[in-house]
Amino acid sequence: MLKAQIRPHGGIHPDSHKQLTSQNPVITMQAPWRLILPLKQHAGAPALPVVEVGDEVKADQLIATGNGRFSMPIHAPLAGQISAIDQNNITIKVDMKNPRNSVGNTPHANHALSRDEMIELIEQSGIVGMGGAMFPTADKLRLSQKYLIDTLIINGSECEPYLTCDDRLMQEQGDRIMGGIRYLQQITLADKVFIGIEENKPAAIAAMEALCKAEENMQVVGLPALYPMGSEKQLIEAVTGRQVPSGKLSADVGVLVQNVATSIAIFEALRFGRPLTHRVITISGDAVEVPSNVLAPIGMPISEIVAQCGGLKTTPARIVLGGPMMGRAINDIHAPVTKGTSGVLLLTEDELPNPKASACVRCGRCIGACPMSLTPLDMVAELKVDNFDKAAEMGVMDCLLCGSCAYVCPAAIPLTQYFDWGKQEINKIRFAEQKTARTCLNSAARRERMEREAAEKEAAKAAKAATRRPSRRNSAAATNSTAATEEESA
Amino acid sequence: MLTLLYLFAIPLLAACIGYALGYAAIHLKVEGDPLVDEISALLPNGQCGQCGYPGCSQAAKAMACGEAPPDVCPPGGSALAQKVAAVLGVTLDSNGMKGPQVAAIAMDGCDGCGRCIKQCSYDAIVGATRQLHGVIAEACTGCGACVSVCPHNGISLYPDPAFMSRVSKPGAIKPAALEVKNA
Amino acid sequence: MMILRAPHAHEGISIKKVMFKVNIALAPAVLLGIMQFGMPALFLVITTIVSALVCEVISLKLNPRAEGEINDGAAILTALILAMSLPPHAPLWIGALGAAFAIFFGKQVYGGLGQNLFNPAMLARVVLLISFPVEMTKWITPSAFYDGVWYKMGVDGVSGATTLGLTKEGAQTSFHWLSHVLGTNTGSLGETSAMLMLIGGVWLIQQQVFTWHVPLATLVGCLLPGTAMWFADPSVVPEPLAQLTSGGLLMCAFFIATDPVTTPTSNRGKLIFGAGTGFLIFVIRTFGNFPEGVAFSILIMNAVTPLIDQYTRPRMYGYGLKTEEK
Numbered sequence: 001m002l003k004a005q006i007r008p009h010g011g012i013h014p015d016s017h018k019q020l021t022s023q024n025p026v027i028t029m030q031a032p033w034r035l036i037l038p039l040k041q042h043a044g045a046p047a048l049p050v051v052e053v054g055d056e057v058k059a060d061q062l063i064a065t066g067n068g069r070f071s072m073p074i075h076a077p078l079a080g081q082i083s084a085i086d087q088n089n090i091t092i093k094v095d096m097k098n099p100r101n102s103v104g105n106t107p108h109a110n111h112a113l114s115r116d117e118m119i120e121l122i123e124q125s126g127i128v129g130m131g132g133a134m135f136p137t138a139d140k141l142r143l144s145q146k147y148l149i150d151t152l153i154i155n156g157s158e159c160e161p162y163l164t165c166d167d168r169l170m171q172e173q174g175d176r177i178m179g180g181i182r183y184l185q186q187i188t189l190a191d192k193v194f195i196g197i198e199e200n201k202p203a204a205i206a207a208m209e210a211l212c213k214a215e216e217n218m219q220v221v222g223l224p225a226l227y228p229m230g231s232e233k234q235l236i237e238a239v240t241g242r243q244v245p246s247g248k249l250s251a252d253v254g255v256l257v258q259n260v261a262t263s264i265a266i267f268e269a270l271r272f273g274r275p276l277t278h279r280v281i282t283i284s285g286d287a288v289e290v291p292s293n294v295l296a297p298i299g300m301p302i303s304e305i306v307a308q309c310g311g312l313k314t315t316p317a318r319i320v321l322g323g324p325m326m327g328r329a330i331n332d333i334h335a336p337v338t339k340g341t342s343g344v345l346l347l348t349e350d351e352l353p354n355p356k357a358s359a360c361v362r363c364g365r366c367i368g369a370c371p372m373s374l375t376p377l378d379m380v381a382e383l384k385v386d387n388f389d390k391a392a393e394m395g396v397m398d399c400l401l402c403g404s405c406a407y408v409c410p411a412a413i414p415l416t417q418y419f420d421w422g423k424q425e426i427n428k429i430r431f432a433e434q435k436t437a438r439t440c441l442n443s444a445a446r447r448e449r450m451e452r453e454a455a456e457k458e459a460a461k462a463a464k465a466a467t468r469r470p471s472r473r474n475s476a477a478a479t480n481s482t483a484a485t486e487e488e489s490a
Numbered sequence: 491m492l493t494l495l496y497l498f499a500i501p502l503l504a505a506c507i508g509y510a511l512g513y514a515a516i517h518l519k520v521e522g523d524p525l526v527d528e529i530s531a532l533l534p535n536g537q538c539g540q541c542g543y544p545g546c547s548q549a550a551k552a553m554a555c556g557e558a559p560p561d562v563c564p565p566g567g568s569a570l571a572q573k574v575a576a577v578l579g580v581t582l583d584s585n586g587m588k589g590p591q592v593a594a595i596a597m598d599g600c601d602g603c604g605r606c607i608k609q610c611s612y613d614a615i616v617g618a619t620r621q622l623h624g625v626i627a628e629a630c631t632g633c634g635a636c637v638s639v640c641p642h643n644g645i646s647l648y649p650d651p652a653f654m655s656r657v658s659k660p661g662a663i664k665p666a667a668l669e670v671k672n673a
Numbered sequence: 674m675m676i677l678r679a680p681h682a683h684e685g686i687s688i689k690k691v692m693f694k695v696n697i698a699l700a701p702a703v704l705l706g707i708m709q710f711g712m713p714a715l716f717l718v719i720t721t722i723v724s725a726l727v728c729e730v731i732s733l734k735l736n737p738r739a740e741g742e743i744n745d746g747a748a749i750l751t752a753l754i755l756a757m758s759l760p761p762h763a764p765l766w767i768g769a770l771g772a773a774f775a776i777f778f779g780k781q782v783y784g785g786l787g788q789n790l791f792n793p794a795m796l797a798r799v800v801l802l803i804s805f806p807v808e809m810t811k812w813i814t815p816s817a818f819y820d821g822v823w824y825k826m827g828v829d830g831v832s833g834a835t836t837l838g839l840t841k842e843g844a845q846t847s848f849h850w851l852s853h854v855l856g857t858n859t860g861s862l863g864e865t866s867a868m869l870m871l872i873g874g875v876w877l878i879q880q881q882v883f884t885w886h887v888p889l890a891t892l893v894g895c896l897l898p899g900t901a902m903w904f905a906d907p908s909v910v911p912e913p914l915a916q917l918t919s920g921g922l923l924m925c926a927f928f929i930a931t932d933p934v935t936t937p938t939s940n941r942g943k944l945i946f947g948a949g950t951g952f953l954i955f956v957i958r959t960f961g962n963f964p965e966g967v968a969f970s971i972l973i974m975n976a977v978t979p980l981i982d983q984y985t986r987p988r989m990y991g992y993g994l995k996t997e998e999k
């Protein structure tokens with residue numbers, strides 16, 4: 001096992017709460033009676049449904065196609081009937097008698113597909129980054145065709161507290177992860193593969209190391225257990241020692257990163273032709289009776305998962321999708337699991353912080369915690385008075401929104417929310433400036449076109465007048481006028 | 491002799507300073523109106539004429555002397571209006587500002603007469619004659635010229651979706667209680 | 674009010690807890706000082722604290738938008754530090770006036786907690802020193818309280834001179850290191866017990882209230898030139914251990930120079946600040962008109978802090994890299 005080359009700057013060590021689920025093997029969920037599939041499970045525009053209400057669909061059948069850039073197709077995880085389609089979701093009433101009635105998948109032999117074919121198949125399978133960002137994997141892999149990739153990093157860090165799904169995947173499905181890695185090697189033509197795992201997961205490290213022994217150029221890297229070690233930029237810095245320049249992609253430094261769950265999805269798609277329809281999530285928190293790691297179909301309502309995990313111990317004070325640091329709080333327990341949901345936390349009041357809000361005393365803890373080495377206290381001072389230019393200069397657009405600064409702030413200042421809002425406003429300003437420039441060019445072009453058309457019309461009129469056979473009346477008038485002008489000039 | 495010097499010291503000093511100021515006022519005078527130049531630099535300078543002035547420099551002059559309000563430029567939108575207001579040191583009347591807007595043509599009303607295409611100075615409307623017309627939101631500045639010419643009142647302005655705010659400034663609005671809903 | 678946006682976790686520290694810890698760390702030295710200097714000292718400390726709290730309440734009533742609250746412990750800390758730097762038997766109105774000045778003009782006029790540029794306690798001390806030099810330089814020898822001798826109200830203390838003061842005047846004293854360390858030396862309330870100050874300061878570092886950068890840099894910044902000067906000309910400065918344990922240098926290093934509001938935020942900045950403070954203390958002690966230079970050096974370095982902050986910004990991830998052209 002290799003050690004990290006550089007320990008990333010900053011970072012925090014929250015209570016991990018991973019012991020609630022780290023020893024629990026993955027449980028496969030029974031089919032729920034309905035699935036709610038959001039149309040937007042990726043970075044781009046919502047997908048377009050290709051089915052209608054009342055249609056019977058089989059498992060793995062395409063129900064929505066991608067809609068433009070960074071938009072991915074969606075497949076039915078289980079067989080059933082489309083019961084509702086609105087602008088956000090497709091709801092399937094599951095056929096409980098035969099939910100796994102599949103439309104059929106085409107397996108492919110190893111090395112049978114070309115690089116382009118593999119990327120195309122990954123796109124058609126609707127695979128997106130399953131670590132949470134939901135960036136279309138096919139688009140990310142196409143980068144490897146434009147840039148020279150020498151290093152592939154598989155992200156097994158799982159730095160967020162409570163989450164253990166990737167840990168269990170590495171322990172139980174290591175061979176499928178390796179399958180996915182081999183496909184990724186073929187696509188990216190990377191020389192070296194590193195599997196980054198935090199040192200608080202010794203069983204996962206042992207499992208992956210055993211599998212790596214048989215491979216050349218594949219090694220496990222033990223990473224310091226800090227949050228946010230799983231963030232792509234910090235992972236690249238720790239494993240390779242290189243930093244990704246601001247505004248550039250990881251491919252610019254020759255690195256491509258993929259999550260372990262995404263690797264498994266790639267393996268399933270390329271080897272067995274199965275689209276992305278299920279995923280492993282961690283359901284945890286003190287409000288659920290039996291915290292577990294579960295294999296659930298995409299679109300399964302959280303309430304159904306909770307019911308199969310022993311039900312609720314108490315009413316949760318908050319439901320969080322993802323980890324506690326970057327997860328989104330929701331208020332509907334029937335909300336579905338999506339492709340990017342890595343965990344569902346049902347937290348009680350005791351597990352939630354209630355810090356005392358106060359004023360910034362410039363203690364500087366936020367500077368010590370920031371993994372991007374920014375100065376949150378100065379940035380928030382500028383954002384409070386809407387000084388967006390100065391805030392952008394200080395690097396707010398580089399902020400990961402990881403929440404480390406807000407975690408350590410003794411005054412409980414909502415730093416992450418300020419930076420989220422600041423980035424949004426700066427993007428709006430830049431967009432407005434670009435739009436203004438564009439519309440003015442359009443308006444100038446239109447004016448030019450009008451003038452040109454008017455001039456052409458004049459020229460055509462004049463030309464027509466010149467070539468017309470002169471009539472008598474005209475010629476008389478012409479003679480008179482020429483005579484008049486001759487008199488004048490004389 | 492010394493008394494005379496004491497008596498005239500201050501008037502002498504005042505006279506010297508006055509002369510220096512007068513010299514500066516004449517020989518170090520700044521040409522042109524820097525305020526108009528500053529405003530002109532902020533404007534898009536596309537000479538589209540939507541403000542009603544023949545060109546952007548005329549609009550800048552009008553804004554500088556207060557003849558035109560800071561939000562007179564449609565492509566600039568509220569971002570530009572705020573910048574100009576800041577330069578002029580005036581407060582912007584937010585009541586009139588509705589934020590960036592774009593036009594949309596109602597499908598059922600449109601008969602394809604094409605009056606809106608002729609009116610739009612940003613080429614943001616597309617459509618063949620006697621066919622349904624549509625507005626390209628990315629090119630539309632929300633100036634509203636098409637709204638008045640449509641004979642069927644089929645065009646309306648709505649907030650530009652590209653400027654929708656997902657996150658609000660902390661402390662601006664009190665967050666609503668997030669009660670968990672159960673079955 | 675619960676936070677409804679990410680992150681849904683927090684380390685659990687609050688400003689109130691931090692202030693409380695600092696007050697606790699300072700308490701043993703305060704108590705020892707009160708025992709050594711008797712009732713007049715006790716009443717001085719109480720007056721200063723009460724005056725500070727009253728002024729804080731008035732300020733927050735006048736300006737409800739000011740940052741900070743009455744019970745966040747910051748006013749008490751300012752009052753304690755001010756009281757510790759005053760002569761133990763100073764008249765009570767000195768304490769009250771000083772605390773009022775510290776709160777009104779040192780903190781609230783800037784906008785409250787976290788907004789001030791200068792350390793309020795040091796600002797007040799300097800104003801008092803310049804305005805009332807006689808009352809502010811009447812030093813008392815500590816009573817032998819362990820033998821049952823206590824100072825009572827109205828009893829004139831036995832006046833004595835501080836070690837630094839004596840050195841300034843050219844009179845050489847034999848340096849009793851034990852008395853300096855344990856705190857039976859002549860000086861202000863806070864100058865006397867070096868041991869308690871050190872213990873309190875180190876405990877605060879262990880509790881992660883502040884880092885080691887400022888205290889270490891301050892001590893080194895003062896003692897390095899001090900020791901060199903002592904080797905060069907022992908008549909001008911007292912010996913290094915005396916320098917360390919007198920004049921409130923330890924209180925400055927651990928409690929005054931570590932004030933987060935008025936000192937740089939980055940670690941490099943903190944080192945520069947500490948070194949500058951220490952060096953200025955040495956300079957004022959050796960070459961200046963006053964025997965003690967803590968308050969002045971702190972104020973000077975406070976003025977330079979924004980500049981230090983500007984130039985010690987950390988290098989952001991992804992900036993300033995040697996880019997290879999691909």
